[in-house]
Amino acid sequence: MANNLLVSEEKSVSKSVQQMSIEGDEPPSQYIVKGNSFGSKDSCALIPIPIIDVSLLSSEGELEKLRSALSSAGCFQAIGHGMSSSYLEKIREVAKQFFALPEEEKQKYARAVNESEGYGNDRVVSDKQVLDWSYRLSLRVFPEKVRRLSLWPKIPTDFSEKLEEFSTKVKSMMDYLLRCMARSLNLEEGSFLDQFGEESLMLARFNFYPRCSRPDLVLGVKPHTDRSGITVLLQDKEVEGLQVLIDDNWVSVPTMPVAFVVNLGDQMQIMSNGIFKSIMHRVVTNTEKMRMSLAIFNEPDPENEIGPAQGLIDESRPRLYRNVKDYGHINYRCYQEGKIALETVKIADNSD
């Protein structure tokens, strides 16, 4: 990518998305996705998003549904996970209470320049970057020793307690899902989970999408795949926005108040030797209502070398990816350079 400038210094934006939303501004050109129009007409309602009941994953039938969902769509809605809808509502409530605080209070947790943790807008790394119509609060949760508690909101007062408790529950569900994913491919239970290691990472990202006057021109989040192993997403209870790319169709993921959306990320595509698909997704905006979501990402310990599980490599299915360490870093560099991270770790001879 000859024309792509690598910039180490982060750029600042002149006016925040929150401010523009409140004042009903026309989005400035940096936010406009050129050559596209995101009408509801280009989202397909006919392709259903698979639904998996986590409590049934000890049965062969549900396990087969899981394998099929991850190898075709790369995502599913998880029900039967043991967390009640009133509990999930409390988590959404805490997030909304934080975002509803005066800007001055939220700025106490502002993301520092060139860092990824804290409260604020998307990191702007290039002049060519199309900006997302969103603002977020990103916090590292596990391992515990990497937490930066000075960035964890003090208001609402139960924010930290709720985040700690919720992410612990999500972590154990993720670990269970990783074991089930291995079983669904006839592998040893630990084939994926063990690659994450004792010091696996977990990041919580609270996304907030204010109303936008031009949802046809602007995205809440540009199309991307997650760099994670897997992502567990608590969607807004009623406002839709997430769309996933299935068979070249952008499919809206319906809101299901008691379900989590589980997205397969790049690192599980690597570990499954390309059998499971890291799902391309984006978020559209709307003129009527703001939307929130809470995404929890898990990642292997960056010190660990990860790679395709041995049991998934044979003559009919050669190794598709090389072993990698710290994929998060590779992913970030690729993002800056406009490259697709997964392509850079693919073994060239096997590319079809």
Ligand SMILES: O=C(O)CCC(=O)C(=O)O
């Ligand atoms: O808000 C959403 O539904 C998705 C957010 C997302 O894709 C992300 O945070 O990586």
Ligand SMILES: [Fe+2]
């Ligand atoms: Fe994502």
